[in-house]
Amino acid sequence: MELDQLKYHLNQKLETAHLNKSAEDIAALLKKRTRSVVQKLKGSVRFELICALVFLFAMAYVAVTTRFWALKIYFGVFSILCAVFAVFLAYLLRRINQLGNTILPVKSNLERLQLIVKEFVKRYFQFSMALIPICFVFSVLLSHTEPIRIPQVEKMASRIFSAPWQLWIFLIGYMISLAIFVYFFTKWYLKKLYGNYLTELGKCISELEEQPA
């Protein structure tokens, strides 16, 4: 027997296999929170926006109050970076909010969702990666312009490294290892959070895009 022949029976099955919800049950459901990816994304963006604003004010405060020029520049630049990131997050949050309220055809809905998640993942990755060279350049530059001597560290370094070039090789090696670690960690973290979801969305879109032969 075919789908058309069993259509009526199948419909009956699908319709009846449930307990009806009362109006009170539905009213109670409206007070709960959604667990959709959009909601998860909104939560992440909100949390990061708050973090960016907290860091922005904390860094700006240090930049204004410190008497060291090196620290002024360092924290000043990071305040600007946090402000840029906060503006981007606020824009993303607005776009996600718009997404939740309009009901589009399935394909358009999938494409819009994919675009937003992709954009978030891409910008988050770019921002994380941009911080690595900025941090390294500043740490080298500022330690040269306004070196702060810590006797315990100097004593330990002189015991391990007999020549300055050894220290430099160690520092360069450390920076490269850290950069590689951060690169792969961020990739893994974003893939774990949104990678599989993006793959599934992509599959659904490709399926809808298949042209009839």
Next chain:
Amino acid sequence: MPAEKDFIILLNQHQKIIHKVCNLYMDAAADREDLFQEITLQAWKAYGNFRGDAKFSTWLYRVALNTAITYFRKEKKKPEIFTSEHLPEDRQAETTDPVEEQVKALYAAIGDLSRIDKAIVMLYLEDYSYNEIGDMMGITANNVAVKMNRIKTKLREQTPKHMQTA
């Protein structure tokens, strides 16, 4: 709030739509409950933009299918083979009725379809035209027809296999 009251009345009248979508997309009762909640919340969030130029049932189908298709849960990594033990509890009982057996096998075969194909089958079962299905899915009516033919062929091949395993 009058809007909330209206929404609850409308949803109460049309809740079978959400139940149907939940039954088709989720195997476990707990997952079906979760999906029901998610669809209800998404519908409530979007209700402010419902202008009444489409039928509420059509609009609700759109919300329900959009939600079900994009609702991926970690716990959803379940066995790919959809047997009668995955059917809702009230349908697991042994039956000697041949039509009932075939319906169960067909239901199991539909469970193996992709999320998109399930949505198309769901709308087809509701007697929507290919044009209407195309509008809801965002594809052409011609594409719907081709997909529906492929789905029917797939179900024709898969249903007997499920009759052996059921």
